[in-house]
Amino acid sequence: MKALALNLVLATLWLLLGRSRTTADFFIGFVVGFAGLSAFSAVLDTGDYPRRVWALIRFIAGFLREFFLANLSVARRVLFGSNATLQPDFLTYDVAGLTRGEILVLSYCITLTPGTTTVQISDDFRTLTLHALDASDPDAVRRGIDERLRHPLLRLTR
DSSP, X not given: OHHHHHHHHHHHHHHHHSSOOOHHHHXXXXXXXXXXXXXXXXXXXXXXXXXXXXXXXXHHHHHHHHHHHHHHHHHHHHHHSOGGGXXXXXXXXXXXXXXXXXXXXXHHHHHHSTTEEEEEEOTTSSEEEEEESOOSSHHHHHHHHIIIIIHHHHHHHO
């Protein structure tokens, strides 16, 4: 948190010392400040701030990619598939070992990608009940969530 505050201070200083004061200038200052903090992370004791920023960028990019591909997949199934090929069903997904915040973000990401919806979080916060548009292979659905959502989220939060 200290490193983020320092990065924001550097971006603000960049903005105030520049000729123009636009949003683009602030973001340029933020990137320059981030580069400086990354280069001198040992001296400035910024911890794992650079790693977490890159993990956040990768998580957002991966989620947007998954969101786009899921939209295309659902549109293709709706427009060109028959109802007989769909096998919607409920399935459970194990979230033991995740914090409540991680479970919350993961369940939102699952719900935001078309084709799957988080229906319920168990009372003991160990399983999610999901509804999948195509649950013909529940293990494949679980593996997809693990690979494309859970692991990038854990790289960000841990």
